[in-house]
Amino acid sequence: MPVPQSDLDPAIAARLRRTADGLVAAVVREQSTGDVLMLAWMDDEALHRTLTTGRATYWSRSRQEYWVKGETSGHHQLVRGVAVDCDGDALLVTVEQVGAACHTGAHTCFFTELPVQGVKEDA
Template identity: 80%
Template sequence: MPAPDAPLTGAPAPGPARPSRLDPAVAAKLRRTPDGLVAAVVRAHDSGEVLMVAWMDDEALHRTLTTGRATYWSRSRGEYWVKGATSGNHQYVRSVALDCDGDALLVSVEQVGAACHTGQRTCFFTELPVSSPEATP
């Protein structure tokens, strides 16, 4: 695998052309959105609690895998962001798994501080009512 500071090389991912240093064997397993992204479901390593969902392109995944710091692609700002770089609420990556279809990542992190930009521990703090028939045996 290339070093974290190696020059960007390789064919760009589908979607916007952002060069990447991601291992081609890993890149070949990804199924990206039309804009070149893969959903990243982030959970607490110790408890399994789902903290947030973000987006990664090939280079964000490369940076995450090689630095141990959760790095995402901001769709609104059009740039990379390392979780905690400005907020101090860091995510130290313990493992990354790819789902069976290759279109989602499960990122297990040691979360320092809140995961949500609102200051909540998790982004999933708003419960919605569910109405469903009772389960039958």
């Protein structure tokens, strides 16, 4: 799938390895705590908007539109840094979270722990 037109810096765009639908996973963490808050998706334009406005902007796969975190909820993400991983297929977005990050009202979307079984290290 061709990458849609964007004003994203071509040097940054060249580093990204996108999914078939042109997206890159964006892992969002809180600057003050290091907590992983959520996972969202960005295309080149969402990343461009994030980098140039300082407001976290994502692509909604279900609604097929851009959304700025907090635009309707008031739970904003003020972007403090963005890093691309070594393979170019994921972004780490470091934010100052204002309010809850999860649409459920929870601080983080990762609040359901799953049981882990297997090899345990000797004490």
